[in-house]
Amino acid sequence: MKTGKDSATVAVEPAAGGAREEIVADVVLLAIGRKPHTESLGLAKIGVGLDERGRIRTGHDFATTVPGIYAIGDAIAGPMLAHKAEDEGLACAEYIAGLTGYVNHDVIPSVVYTMPEVASVGKTEEELKAAGTPYKVGKFPSSPTRAPRPTATPPAS
């Protein structure tokens, strides 16, 4: 990416291969996926199993395939969110202490930082359909709420 005074030029190319293209824009929003950084830890050498996406395999008690080694958060399956990692850390410590920890992975809230923000929790409609679970749809227009609306120009200061 090259940045100018009032614009930026971004060179992009398809991940699956294809022609490189340059896009000139006023603003660039960089939003790419993340993956756990587990390759360089030498986990294979000690027998800690990874899944097909490089995440550390754990059981419900956050124990890995090696007794005494536990994993939580972004390094394991599930949404890469701070409150999920934090909850798992607590539950994991409880298991290590001989207690029963619990994280309900079905209700990890998440948010998209658009303007206004979009928050969600629980199953999606697609997931309910796939599971054959009966559900009711409720819709409410966002216009009567006091949430901020997208605007092309920042408010005058």
Ligand SMILES: Cc1cc2nc3c(=O)[nH]c(=O)nc-3n(C[C@H](O)[C@H](O)[C@H](O)COP(=O)(O)OP(=O)(O)OC[C@H]3O[C@@H](n4cnc5c(N)ncnc54)[C@H](O)[C@@H]3O)c2cc1C
């Ligand atoms: C730009 C950005 C914005 C985000 N915004 C949000 C948000 O708004 N809300 C939200 O819920 N989540 C957000 N997240 C995600 C959130 O930060 C992570 O989900 C969370 O930090 C995961 O916690 P963790 O403990 O698994 O890993 P981390 O917080 O990444 O902690 C891992 C720690 O291990 C250390 N470490 C790594 N390798 C080694 C090693 N070999 N030896 C010793 N130490 C090591 C690292 O230095 C780090 O301190 C954001 C992430 C990014 C990148």
